[in-house]
Amino acid sequence: MRPPFLVCPLQPDLLKQLQGYQIILRIPELEQVEQAVEQVNRASIRLECLYVTSRLALGLQPVSEKLKGIPLALRVPSMGLMRDVAIRLPLLRQLSIRVFMPMDSTENLTSIRILASLGIACTVLPGTKNIKWDLFSDLASYALLGLTPHGSIEPFHTLAREYQPAGRTELGGAWFTHPEKFIHVDSQGRFAFSQDELDREEFAGAGLQELHGIFETPAFQKHQEQWREQFLTFGGCATCPGWRICRGTFSVQAAENPECRKAFQEILDIVELKQAADVRGNHQVWQL
Amino acid sequence: MATLIVKATEACNSNCYYCDVVTKEQRGGTMSLELLELLFKRMNEYLLHYPEERIELIWHGGEPLLLGHEFYRQAKLFQRLHCAETEGRISHTIQSNLTCFTEKFISVFRDLGIDCIGTSYDPEPHMRGPGKERDSETYNRKFLSSISILEKNGLHWGIIYVVTKRSLERPEDVFHFLTNLKLSGGVNFNPVLIYDDLRKDVAITPEEYADFLGAIFPLWWKHRTRYPDIQPFKSFVENIIEHKTSLSCGESGNCSHHHINIAPNGDASHCGRSADWGLLQYGNITERTFDEILHDPQRDQLDERVSLLINSECRACRFWELCHGGCPLDAWSKHKEFIHKTEWCNARIRFVEKHFEPVTGVKYEPQPVPSHPEPACEK
Helix, strand or coil: CCCCEEEEECCHHHHHCCCCCEEEEEECCHHHHHHHHHHHHHHCCEEEEEEEECCCCHHHCCCCHHHCCCCEEEECCCCCCHHHHHHHHHHHCCCCEEEEEECCCHHHHHHHHHHHHCCCEEEEECCCCCCCHHHHHHHHHHHHHCCCCCCCEECHHHHHHHCCCCCCCCHHHHCCCCCCCEEEECCCCCEECCHHHHHCCCCCECCHHHCCCHHHCHHHHHHHHHHHHHHCCCCHHHHCCCHHHHCCCCHHHHHHCCHHHHHHHHHHHHHHHHHHHHHHCCCCCCCC | CEEEEEECECCCCCCCCCCCHHHCCCCCCECCHHHHHHHHHHHHHHHHHCCCCCEEEEEECCCHHHHHHHHHHHHHHHHHHHCCCCHHHEEEEEECCCCCCCCHHHHHHHHCCCCEEEEECCCCCCCCCCCCCCCHHHHHHHHHHHHHHHHHCCCEEEEEEEECHHHHHCHHHHHHHHHHHCCCCCEEEEECCCCCCCCHHHCCCHHHHHHHHHHHHHHHHHCCCCCCCEECHHHHHHHHCCCCCCCEHHHHCCCCCCEEEECCCCEEECCHHHHHCCCCEEEECCCCCHHHHHCCHHHHHHHHHHHHHHCCCCCCCCCHHHHCCCCHHHHHHHHCCCCCCCCCHHHHHHHHHHHHHHHHCCCCCCCCCCCCCCCECCC
């Protein structure tokens, strides 16, 4: 197993201890990017990207030339006004940026499609309520089968890349919640397998010294085996046709609205179609 | 290849609703080490006499893991001791409910060359489990924990799902549940076989079984690369579309001289059901060699049955090469004699005509088969 990425806050004392690790640095707003880059350089750590969890809409983001070349994962609550985004668009397209947006609203799913069509890479974040599943699967279709050039849309590209019929695909790889790939660290060096677990203080380790051998710990094993719990009863996600690509990620939402079953069933078909198309290649026969 | 079904114990820790073993009044106990040793001596004797032959030993029960890993360690020792020249022609498989599987079995199973464990599972509550109430939650937890151990250690496993009356309510859910649990395939849908009146509530007719398969077949056919090795679908495709003969023991018409069921006390019979019903009893392995048992004259009636059926009940049937009148024991359960076809022929015919052919667009055309192939044993 490859060493995991560490998702951690901007905390100079912590960074000093992270040499040798690949780091995803969490900062609240784009204004802190310069400071973060400076700290990273000072600590001589390997930065995978800056994960900016902003409260501002994309249209209000202070993008500037200084951000060029810096890998950015920019989480925003929404796109904001199109006219504001349009002003920033030429610069946004020159940045190494991926825009993360939650799927709670119809607008966000539409916004992601618009942004992708403008060449901006995007990621749909899991939402908690009012999810329009039909739009979500439409977006998957656009992301993977759309013929016009567009920015990649996650988690669909991860699915298309990693899905294997005989294996379990971890959707969280696109959201920094894949326990084999990402460990979330707090300012005191305590760590967990997701930011939510960190917030709930469900730590997998109490200090960075425990990171070594993390994949052999009971906490990691428990995480890896959690999916089996869904098979204790005959129903719910265990009987879903799309389970192999979702693995119960939306089990809470599914309990209220089982529409996600249909969506993930469609997405699974789309992913397989995409993989088959990739195998066939782009060969086309001429036509008058 | 000779197939030995060794019921090393008839004890079981589960009380599965439809199981015949748990309802048997008289159980044969557990195989002694002396008898286990003799079993390997008999195998060696047979294989030395037939240098081209192989033996597949299926550990069965009851629940064979109740004997503990030491029993299988001892089996391996006996094999090494008594089958020095023939060991390479002996293969082992096992059928277990897995609920008492632990890490301790891993190394001995590897030593025996077991890399896949056959198991069975019912997602419906209270179909299987310990105790009168069939505590399925306890059962399921143990089962899921065991498959986790198997997977971590790189051992494969396959599921037999028994289609009962309860399955008919949610065929698609059953299909998705099992194929989600076992993503790499290896799921077999078999009909429940009920021979008493006590459990008629879960019994199904051949037509119901065919329609259960028919309800999930379109799902499988559309995505058959996603769901590999789902039986009996894969077998139907091999036989009907790919023209490869792939038949289970009950369909092959050729089980007569290949199978031996060995009870814990050494009594040899044809298969599990013939032993349960006191039919086709071939004596005890303490008194008879495998050669004698495999050539017992009682077996001839099974060959004669095939010759008789092709000229009588099955003469006009275009599916003859797919089933050969079906399992003789199934025929016996209905008619109390072997010389009839089984009622499960109707399931095969109905499934192919009503579901398989319309969905695939392929009409079954029997291919001339020069001779019967060896059957693959239904474990």
